Amino acid sequence: MKILQRLRLQFLGALFLLIVLSGCFGEGHESSPESAEHSDEQQTLDLPERTSETGWLAEQKRKWNVGEPFTFDWYINLPNWKFKGKWTDYPILKDVTEITGALPSIQYPKGNVSDNMNLMIASGSLPDMITFQMNDPTVDRLIRRGLLYSYDELIDKYAPEFRDEIPDDVYQFSKSEVDNKLYGLPSFFISQWRFDHKNEIGVLAYHVRKDIYEELGSPNMSTPEGFIAALRAFKQKYPTLEGKPSIPLAAGENGWSLEMLEESFGIKPLFIDAVGNAHIKYKDPQFLSFIKFANQLYREGLLDPEYMLKQQPQFEEDLATKVFAVPLHYFGFGNANERLEARNPGAKFIAIEPLKAAPHVEFPSLNRLGWTFTAITKNAKDPEAMIKFARYMWNPEGNLLVNYGHERENYVIVDDTIERTIGTESEGIWTFRFFYHEWIPLKEKIKDIRNPVVNTYAADWTAYYSKINPPVTSPEGVIQTQIMSIITSEYPKIIVAETESKALEMYQTMMDMMKEAGLEQLEQYYDARYKKNIEQFFGN
CATH class of the missing domain: 3.40.190.10 (Periplasmic binding protein-like II)
Known part of the structure; x- marks a missing residue:
């Protein structure tokens, strides 16, 4: 959020990217009575045993192959995303293609992210699939223009089993405000039980x-x-x-x-x-x-x-x-x-x-809504194959392969938690984690200094952040840009003022400048959005 979050939104908006690079849920995550009570599906997964490369792949293909081999364009609408190799550069992702028959052609923004997206919309050249940063206003824009498939429509028509594989809280918090339908799936969504028990939510x-x-x-x-x-x-x-x-x-x-x-x-x-x-x-x-x-x-x-x-x-x-x-x-x-x-x-x-x-x-x-949101566009050449590919990537079997590699080779499951053994990003592990869901908690020995105090003071601030920004070209968005410019210019001067009285005087000057720029109108927008968030996420 340009004003409310300033540099903080850059952190929270991409927070999961940073978190996951360090090992999503920190060091020493153990099952506990509290977590077991809320994670039945994490503990009852029936994963296939990889007895041999040929046997395992054959079994997975029978279960998850979408039909005829197909290629599709997958656009990663994230700035500065570091994994820019081809899908076929990574052995683990080659396994995904062998299993599903799907071969994504990965595309990335060139230059300004917004300009690229605007050009694709204007020219009618949207790709088959797009991964957005969570809360990207472009998603609602595409929905209103009828340019995205709802997952509901595709699931009902082609993959009815998929609906029961999406947890209710994911569906509730990810569906669109435009028409109450689900238009994509998040990565790194945090379930309510973690907030209820302050379980590995702090950073x-x-x-x-x-x-x-x-x-x-x-x-x-x-x-x-x-x-x-x-x-x-x-x-x-x-x-x-x-x-x-x-x-x-x-x-x-x-x-x-x-x-x-x-x-x-x-x-x-x-x-x-x-x-x-x-x-x-x-x-x-x-x-x-x-x-x-x-x-x-x-x-x-x-x-x-x-x-x-x-x-x-x-x-x-x-x-x-x-x-x-x-x-x-x-x-x-x-x-x-x-x-x-x-x-x-x-x-x-x-x-x-x-x-x-x-x-x-x-x-x-951590941001309870997750890090990214992946949608299927109306330009998809084979929407049936797309929703089945999405189902595989979301399902525990595809999720674990893409994010952790092969069981017993790259990770083991001990006491209902994942322990990594060996595997690197060069193999494709953890590179395309845009459907990541915590089906099984991760127990990770990472080199950090995390301790319980990090969780003790952590709180869910979704109401302050979710879609709090007005559209950039709206009257409130124009005001926000002006006010952000004022803050960027004046706020640092306050901190480094020569005297306390001078600092307080400069603070009042900054507030007066923001008022003249239209702060009251912007605050009306914030107030309405905040109250809507309270109702949506906390029910009061």
């Missing part, structure tokens, strides 16, 4: 370098006073690290982590007033307290002075050499921990209790 935490934190006496950094005191103590004891000026508090790529600081003051993407109306977050009364705090950090030299300029490579270099603390997603450290521990065992980042400057503090969880 954000405050982190400190363990060795230095312990040398400082493991101070309590959960209060504003304790937080600042610990940063001051670090700065005094370690003015330099690795021969470089140290950084008491880093702020991620392009200052992204400052949003976690905001959330530590109880600030959410929208400010909900006493009667339940939604406003831009900068109207939250707590925002003034946050400004004072962040400005103090900057003026005392506790916040990275170049926080708005750091790109990911430089940020990861800082983590590996001269940073003490950072609010960050648990998998965002690159190889910094490995580099630190190679020089000094125990010198790695760990998660601690977050800064809590408000009575109730929470951070956004």
Whole structure:
């Protein structure tokens, strides 16, 4: 969301991409009484045994082959997607073709994603299948123009068994608001039971370098006073690290982590007033307290002075050499921990209790709606074959092959969880995960610093994010673009103001500028969408 989420939406919108690259549900996921109660279908899968290559493939072909071999165009409408090889470059995906008879011709955007899509729509040259980023407004646009098949129509006509293979909550939250039909399937959808039990839904935490934190006496950094005191103590004891000026508090790529600081003051993407109306977050009364705090950090030299300029490579270099603390997603450290521990065992980042400057503090969880959404267009040359291919990719047998490889060769199932053994993306494993569904939980030994505190403060913020953006060309969309420009220009100046009074004065100037740009009209749009989301996702 350009205003409400700023850099945060880039993270949450592509969050699952980052999560899955690190191992979707983290280290040490075990079955528990709570998870078993809500995951019967995960524990009763009857997967075929791969006794031999020939026998296994023959059995799978009998079950899943769609008929005559066919090719189709599959457009991946994602910017910067890194797997751009041909389908036939990957052995695992060749197995998918052998089983189903389907050979996708993978296409990717060239240049601007929106321009490419607009050109295809205008010229009537849509491909057979498209994978969108979740909440891409293009989906509703195509539905209204009658350019997509509903899965309902194709399932009823060609694959009636498929309907019972789509969990009810996936269907409920993925169907279109346009006509209440299902036009595609999500990847990495999160079921309600995970939210109910706070089971591996968190990704954000405050982190400190363990060795230095312990040398400082493991101070309590959960209060504003304790937080600042610990940063001051670090700065005094370690003015330099690795021969470089140290950084008491880093702020991620392009200052992204400052949003976690905001959330530590109880600030959410929208400010909900006493009667339940939604406003831009900068109207939250707590925002003034946050400004004072962040400005103090900057003026005392506790916040990275170049926080708005750091790109990911430089940020990861800082983590590996001269940073003490950072609010960050648990998998965002690159190889910094490995580099630190190679020089000094125990010198790695760990998660601690977050800064809590408000009575109730929470951070956004994984996106419950998932990461991507894959649809079948009316240009599909063989819609029957397309829906049967989609069924295979969604079904546990196809899902496990595409995402984990071959059982007993690339993974094993132990205690109703998946444990990877060997397999790489060069084989095709995990590369086209656009139908991923968690049929069986993943138990993964990954090199992160995740611990229960990451889940403790995680909350479902779907109501704040889902389709909250107005269409870009709408009156509200034009206003949003103008207001985003104001924030981009003025907000950083507030944080680095020379005095607290100057920071507060600049904040008021920014608010006045947004009001003049039409903020009230934009907030009416946010309020209506937020209330609709509350009703849709939470039923009240």
